[in-house]
Amino acid sequence: MTAVANSSGPQAGALHIPAPVGLLAELTHRCPLQCPYCSNPLALERVANELPADVWVDVLKQAADLGVLQLHVSGGEPTVRRDLEEIVAGAAKAGLYTNLITAAVLLTRDRLEKLAQAGVDHVQISFQDTELTNADRIAHYERGHAKKLEAAGWVRALGLPLTVNAPIHRQNIESVPAFIELAERLGAQRLEVAHVQYYGWALKNRQALMPTRAQVLRSAEIVAKARERLKGILVIDFVVPDYYARRPKPCMGGWGRGIINVTPAGKVLPCHAAESLPGLVFENVRDRSLRDIWLSSDAFQKFRHTEWMQEPCRSCEFKEVDWGGCRCQAFAFVGDMRATDPACSKSSLHAAFADTAHGEAAGAPGPFVFRSLRASA
Amino acid sequence: MTEAPKSARLVITAGSVPYLPRHIKLKQDAARGGWTLLAPERVFTPDEIAVDVLKLCDGRRTVDVIARELSVAYNAPAEEIRGDITAMLQDLADKGVVTA
Numbered sequence: 001m002t003a004v005a006n007s008s009g010p011q012a013g014a015l016h017i018p019a020p021v022g023l024l025a026e027l028t029h030r031c032p033l034q035c036p037y038c039s040n041p042l043a044l045e046r047v048a049n050e051l052p053a054d055v056w057v058d059v060l061k062q063a064a065d066l067g068v069l070q071l072h073v074s075g076g077e078p079t080v081r082r083d084l085e086e087i088v089a090g091a092a093k094a095g096l097y098t099n100l101i102t103a104a105v106l107l108t109r110d111r112l113e114k115l116a117q118a119g120v121d122h123v124q125i126s127f128q129d130t131e132l133t134n135a136d137r138i139a140h141y142e143r144g145h146a147k148k149l150e151a152a153g154w155v156r157a158l159g160l161p162l163t164v165n166a167p168i169h170r171q172n173i174e175s176v177p178a179f180i181e182l183a184e185r186l187g188a189q190r191l192e193v194a195h196v197q198y199y200g201w202a203l204k205n206r207q208a209l210m211p212t213r214a215q216v217l218r219s220a221e222i223v224a225k226a227r228e229r230l231k232g233i234l235v236i237d238f239v240v241p242d243y244y245a246r247r248p249k250p251c252m253g254g255w256g257r258g259i260i261n262v263t264p265a266g267k268v269l270p271c272h273a274a275e276s277l278p279g280l281v282f283e284n285v286r287d288r289s290l291r292d293i294w295l296s297s298d299a300f301q302k303f304r305h306t307e308w309m310q311e312p313c314r315s316c317e318f319k320e321v322d323w324g325g326c327r328c329q330a331f332a333f334v335g336d337m338r339a340t341d342p343a344c345s346k347s348s349l350h351a352a353f354a355d356t357a358h359g360e361a362a363g364a365p366g367p368f369v370f371r372s373l374r375a376s377a
Numbered sequence: 378m379t380e381a382p383k384s385a386r387l388v389i390t391a392g393s394v395p396y397l398p399r400h401i402k403l404k405q406d407a408a409r410g411g412w413t414l415l416a417p418e419r420v421f422t423p424d425e426i427a428v429d430v431l432k433l434c435d436g437r438r439t440v441d442v443i444a445r446e447l448s449v450a451y452n453a454p455a456e457e458i459r460g461d462i463t464a465m466l467q468d469l470a471d472k473g474v475v476t477a
Binding site for chain 2: 019021022066067070072097121122159160161163189190192231232235237
């Protein structure tokens with residue numbers, strides 16, 4: 001990869017700053033579902049602060065100029081915005097590949113057709129389980145599952161590619177084989193078997209969500225077998241939970257290396273959980289260009305590259321493979337944003353980290369704290 | 378056009394007529410140079426030869442015809458090229474970015 005041309009920041013150029021590949025646009029934090037593992041922050045943004053469509057369209061143009069290829073239109077639930085078509089059309093005009101990430105319960109066939117015409121390239125629909133009652137219980141939304149099935153049918157009927165997104169945790173993990181069957185039956189091109197990542201709402205609900213290590217390993221085996229059987233028919237992505245891992249994940253492909261997240265209010269983050277880190281100031285697209293924020297804002301420079309690392313990261317042979325893992329997890333568990341991610345076996349708290357998961361998974365699951373503005377921090 | 382759900386793995390042969398499904402986009406990458414192949418939640422970076430092959434995957438040419446055209450362009454034996462591009466297209470078909 002080559003660096004972004006004409007880098008304008010004072011520190012840019014000193015080190016090679018790659019151009020971003022993907023932008024996650026959280027258009028709103030409003031959502032009819034209340035999934036207890038939502039990736040939104042605990043402090044949800046209010047509707048009054050949401051960026052208007054014309055600002056989004058400008059941001060997406062800036063993103064494409066900066067090198068972004070893939071746009072992930074998400075939320076909350078992006079379809080609650082009546083101006084979504086305008087934003088999607090702006091993305092298409094900028095040449096971005098547009099992934100619509102939706103709960104799908106508010107979609108109508110007519111709306112979906114309009115969105116396809118506006119330029120949506122691919123639709124991802126989340127399913128909370130394959131069993132109707134449990135799915136609606138987890139989403140805390142009546143008749144949601146049935147609506148999702150209907151919407152998935154429209155996606156395929158309109159000739160759009162479909163991803164089935166299956167967030168996995170202890171209260172639906174036995175449905176992994178049924179999720180694979182569901183994706184096949186719906187004619188999906190892609191299935192995400194995505195173990196819940198424990199940030200934000202999921203961290204708050206960790207005890208009610210954490211599966212056992214044996215369950216995680218079994219889910220991995222099931223996916224491996226299905227991948228072999230469905231080669232060339234269904235692409236299956238598998239996201240592992242890192243509490244039982246030995247090596248940390250290269251979170252976001254490394255801080256400020258490939259992904260930009262823009263919040264409903266226009267704050268630009270290196271990852272969707274970054275606001276959980278204290279003392280970082282995230283600049284806003286209303287105040288500064290996306291290029292300047294990407295190249296030289298303090299928040300993006302803070303954990304970019306490897307200079308910020310402490311031991312054991314600093315001398316680790318994998319430091320440019322996993323980039324020290326996840327800063328938010330290091331802060332949440334170790335209390336130090338510069339610490340090695342506790343998912344790494346070289347972390348002094350690695351055993352305690354795994355024991356936390358073992359202990360919680362062994363106990364009875366507590367009640368869910370459903371995502372809502374009322375329960376918001 | 379609706380891509381029908383596939384019930385069996387697509388096997389690429391010399392007689393296959395490959396093309397990119399509607400939702401797969403081959404485009405130039407101004408920021409990084411070269412070409413990029415965009416798919417749902419995936420970005421592939423095809424090398425120059427792969428780009429030459431993909432540009433000929435137009436839903437009209439067979440793999441055999443593509444191999445013969447490239448054998449002229451590359452001044453290399455068509456059989457050798459056919460073997461290479463069949464393997465490459467099979468790999469891309471397995472990833473869902475090429476169909477036939």
